Amino acid sequence: MRISTAAKAATTLALAGGLALTLGGAAFALTGPTNLTGKGCPSVYNNSDGGGLWTQTLTxxxxxxxxSLYGTYKVVFRSPAGNLSNEGTKEYRCY
Structure with missing residues (x-):
């Protein structure tokens, strides 16, 4: 397999698995809200990712x-500049 073909295949597989490759080949997790499945349905959950702050509020x-018990969360992203972006809702199983 040629190097360019191998690089394309690796990138495709990494992205499918929730990872992205940098030019140097290092993988890092894609940004986004935390998966709250199994975390007991907290009323609010914050995580810093993607250079900003993700806030998930139980609705x-x-x-x-x-x-099974489930929780619906409103998801908001605050950018480093302070801009808020409504990211919709997510549902997680609470156990």
Whole structure:
């Protein structure tokens, strides 16, 4: 396999797995809110990622048909310049 083909394949596989490759080949996690599955449905969760602050605020809890407890979170990103961006909602299983 040629080097350029191998690099394309590695990039495709890394991106599919939630990673990105830098020019030097080092992998790093893509930015975004934290997956709160299994974290017990906290009322608010903050994490610094992507040069800013992700805030996830619990808007409701509900029990699904399978008996599992879920939480719906409003997700907001605050950029380093202080700009707020509404990123929609995410649902996580609370256990």
């Amino acid at each position: 409701k809890k509900f029990i699904a048909g399978n008996g």
